[in-house]
Amino acid sequence: MNWIDVQSTNIARMAYDETNRIxxxxxxxxxLYDYFDIPDVVFDGIRNSPSKGQYLAQQIKGHYRYARV
Incomplete structure (x- = not known):
C-alpha cells in the first residue's frame, strides 16, 4: 500500500489497500481515518477527482463504515 500525496485543502494524503478494500x-x-469496504471504482473516483474533499463528502462519507485510527 503506497501513500499518495494529494493537493487538497482538506486531505493531505491517502492510500488504498486493494486486498482488504480499506x-x-x-x-x-x-x-487519520480508515474507510472500509471501498470498491476499486470508488478509490479510482477519489484519486481522479479534481476535488478530493468534495468526492469524499459526497461519495464516501455516510455510505461506508469508517474508524478514526
Whole structure:
C-alpha cells in the first residue's frame, strides 16, 4: 500500500489497500481515518477527482463504515 500525496485543502494524503478494500485518508489537521469496504471504482473516483474533499463528502462519507485510527 503506497501513500499518495494529494493537493487538497482538506486531505493531505491517502492510500488504498486493494486486498482488504480499506481507504486510508490523512487529513491536513493530522487525523487519520480508515474507510472500509471501498470498491476499486470508488478509490479510482477519489484519486481522479479534481476535488478530493468534495468526492469524499459526497461519495464516501455516510455510505461506508469508517474508524478514526
Amino acid at each position: 481507504l486510508k485518508i490523512e487529513f491536513q489537521n493530522g487525523s
